Amino acid sequence: MFTGIVEATGEILSRETTAGGLRLRVSAPFAAELEHGQSVSVSGACLTVEEYTDEWFSLFLSEETVERTYLGELDAGAVVNLERALPADGRFDGHFVQGHVDGVGEVTGIEQVDDDWVFGFSLPASMGRYVVEKGSITVDGISLTVADFEDGGFTTAIIPATYDITSLSRKSVGDPVHLEVDVIAKYVESLTEGYRE
Secondary structure, eight states: OBOSOOOEEEEEEEEEEETTEEEEEEEOTTGGGOOTTOEEEETTEEEEEEEEOSSEEEEEEEHHHHHHSSGGGOOTTOEEEEEEOOOTTSOOOSOOBOOOOOEEEEEEEEEEETTEEEEEEEOOGGGGGGOOTTOEEEETTEEEEEEEEETTEEEEEEOHHHHHHSGGGGOOTTOEEEEEEOHHHHHHHHHHGGGOO
């Protein structure tokens, strides 16, 4: 479980295609604190630490993960958002984030408004029923609030701290983003499914 509060960005140092998927080596300021088997959100995708040093850690992406995310398209030098799993006694500052990418959208607009930024994102049609204005959504592992929502897309307001700490400052219109809807919406749908006509 994650909160969507990005701890740091890391850089893809290398990639190795294997018979069963893809292995990435990622730099991280907290790499020395990791352990084998720990979960790390990499731009919103929950992945498992294989090896680590004081400066980097490696992750394996199965074929399914490569197909469902854009991580397989990243080359060395690409920047990703990083968050370690929430400890049991940790502060919960974002929202419940599973690290299960529901779909890939893209940046549709970027506008600076005073010190803040407004980003627009496309939204796959299958995810629209889970998104509401002022609700929570995860974009590349970042817990954000939907400012405006309409069929096919939504906008969010980005404060300077989020813009500076995350990979959003490096995004351009047309770039892909991982999207995860609020899991609570999925549970509500599941619980009420038998009552809908």
